Amino acid sequence: MKPFTRLAKAGVLGMNSRNLDFIAAYNPRRYYPLVDDKIITKKLAIEAGVTVPEQFGVIRYGGEINIIERIAKKRASFVVKPSRGSGGGGIMVFNGLAKTGLRRMNGQITPWADVKYHISNMLSGMFSMGDGSDSVLIEERLVPHSAFSKLAFGGVPDVRVIVFRGIPVMAMLRLPTAESDGKANLHQGGVGAGIDLVTGITTRGVQHNDSVDLHPDFETPVRDFQVPAWPEILELASRLGHHIGLGYVGVDIVICEHKGPTLLELNARPGIAIQTANLRGLRPLLMPVHKLPSVPEDVHERIEICKANWRGEPLDRFIAPGDEV
Ligand SMILES: Nc1ncnc2c1ncn2[C@@H]1O[C@H](COP(=O)(O)OP(=O)(O)O)[C@@H](O)[C@H]1O
Ligand SMILES: [Mg+2]
Numbered sequence: 001m002k003p004f005t006r007l008a009k010a011g012v013l014g015m016n017s018r019n020l021d022f023i024a025a026y027n028p029r030r031y032y033p034l035v036d037d038k039i040i041t042k043k044l045a046i047e048a049g050v051t052v053p054e055q056f057g058v059i060r061y062g063g064e065i066n067i068i069e070r071i072a073k074k075r076a077s078f079v080v081k082p083s084r085g086s087g088g089g090g091i092m093v094f095n096g097l098a099k100t101g102l103r104r105m106n107g108q109i110t111p112w113a114d115v116k117y118h119i120s121n122m123l124s125g126m127f128s129m130g131d132g133s134d135s136v137l138i139e140e141r142l143v144p145h146s147a148f149s150k151l152a153f154g155g156v157p158d159v160r161v162i163v164f165r166g167i168p169v170m171a172m173l174r175l176p177t178a179e180s181d182g183k184a185n186l187h188q189g190g191v192g193a194g195i196d197l198v199t200g201i202t203t204r205g206v207q208h209n210d211s212v213d214l215h216p217d218f219e220t221p222v223r224d225f226q227v228p229a230w231p232e233i234l235e236l237a238s239r240l241g242h243h244i245g246l247g248y249v250g251v252d253i254v255i256c257e258h259k260g261p262t263l264l265e266l267n268a269r270p271g272i273a274i275q276t277a278n279l280r281g282l283r284p285l286l287m288p289v290h291k292l293p294s295v296p297e298d299v300h301e302r303i304e305i306c307k308a309n310w311r312g313e314p315l316d317r318f319i320a321p322g323d324e325v
Contacts, residue, residue, distance in 0.1 A: 011281030013272055022164070022286060026247025027268050034244060035266035036129055038083045038137055042263075048243040050236055051262045053079070053254075054140040062123060065116050071138055072097050080115075082122040083135040086267075088185035090127030092118065093141060093155060105154040105182035142256040142264075147228045151175055153217040155182030158264055159195070159233055160274060161251045162282070163241030165295045168234055168306045169285040171195040172277040173202055173227055178217050186273055191215060193222045194278030197310040200230025206277050232261045238302050240266070242295075288315045293323045 013022075034040050042052045056071050056078055071078065072094075081091040092110070096103035101111040110118075119136050121127070128134040144156045151157065155176035162170045172192045176182055179189030186192050191212060193202040205212045205222035215222055227233065237251040240263065250270025256262045275282055288309055289295075296302055296318070305318050 010279075011283035012275050013282035013286070015272060017283070018272055019269075022248045023269055026165070027249070028245065031245050032268050035246065035249065035268045036084055038081065038085075038265055039135060041266050044244060045240060045263045048240055050240050051259050053142055053262060053264070055137065056140065057138045058083075059119060059123065059136040059138070062120055065119050065123075068115060068119060068138065069112070072102060075140075077141045079139055079141050080119065080122075081137050081139075082125075082127045083137045084125075084128040084130060085122075085134070086129055088180070088183040088188045090118070090122050091183055093182035095141065106178070142254045142262055143258060145228050145255040145257050147226075148175075148255075150218045150220040151215055151222070151225065152184075153177050153180075153215070155180070155184060156254050156256070158184050159227060159253045159255070160270065161233070161237035161241075161253065162270055162274060163237050163249050163251050164286055164289050165247050165292070166238055166242030166299075167289050167295060167302050167309070168197060168237050168241070169289060169309065170274055170278055170280070170282060171197055171233075171237075172274045173225075175215060175222065177207070177215070186271075191222060192273065192277035193225070194274075194280070195227060197234070198307045200227040200233070201225065202227065204277070204279060206273075209273070209276060228255050229261050234303050234306065235299055236261050236263065238299050238306070242299070242302065284312075285309055291315075293319060 034044055045052045057067050059067050076097050077095045079093050093105050094102040098109045101109045102115055103109055122136045125132050125134045142156050144152050148157050152175050157175045160172050161168045172194055174184035175191040176184045177189050184190045191205050191207045193205045195202055202223050202225045233253055240251055241249050246268055250267035252264040254262050254264050
């Protein structure tokens with residue numbers, strides 16, 4: 001049976017309810033630009049004391065495209081992405097400078113003319129949310145934590161955490177595959193694995209909406225994998241989710257071998273496929289948090305709530321006396 005069929009009766013959150021009950025109700029529109037633009041998000045995260053990939057440069061106009069050559073000579077390994085992109089669209093991950101161009105994660109060389117043509121397409125807004133042109137962000141390439149050596153093909157995996165009112169409610173690990181070319185996005189062919197929020201251990205995997213037990217390139221099991229630095233990941237997600245003023249947000253975190261948990265991006269309209277990866281509906285996890293009269297300022301208290309909620313325990317004990325509705 002397809003995972004989605006089994007989910008139907010398990011409180012699965014549909015696109016309409018996600019949009020109306022949670023995104024519209026909890027995400028003031030004025031905050032969207034903060035998370036829709038990766039250059040702004042980066043500044044915001046630094047403000048909140050969260051680690052981000054180092055920014056090497058920004059290309060805003062066609063006349064600035066040659067900046068890429070300067071950066072490539074100095075850095076060799078970096079990522080080029082549309083600042084308001086989504087779903088991995090347009091992103092190029094490079095790990096070396098060759099005579100004729102730049103080396104991609106799959107070993108192929110992209111000639112300079114193609115690199116520049118691609119950047120001008122990104123500037124035109126071809127891969128970006130909203131209308132109009134975009135800026136191109138060039139940033140440090142994060143290196144996956146060594147624990148992923150047999151689970152991430154040619155790129156970095158990331159952890160998506162759905163944070164509601166500053167409380168993590170669901171998470172999944174996304175693993176790049178040969179097919180997804182250095183990117184971990186599910187619609188690029190990445191594998192999604194559900195994560196037990198309490199332990200940080202993966203529970204099951206999906207690719208293209210079908211259950212998978214093994215990573216397609218390594219044939220290593222995708223379940224029962226302990227995500228490294230799990231307590232820090234929960235804390236980063238909760239801290240940032242609380243800081244930015246968006247009630248319902250997807251926080252994407254890379255566990256970098258050198259920098260530890262690092263914020264990749266925030267998403268004001270996180271997808272609902274995370275439910276398929278966890279074989280668990282979002283609604284039963286969101287409702288108890290929705291009903292809390294207030295949430296604690298202290299990040300560790302919010303994480304206690306997150307764990308109790310994941311275990312299905314009632315949240316009454318977290319309601320402060322005098323705070324009842
Ligand atoms: N700095 C980086 N270092 C290494 N890989 C990256 C970096 N930025 C993005 N990627 C890869 O590309 C994917 C998509 O990047 P992301 O910044 O989340 O953009 P999008 O909004 O398009 O999803 C990530 O999941 C990751 O696999
Ligand atoms: Mg992303």
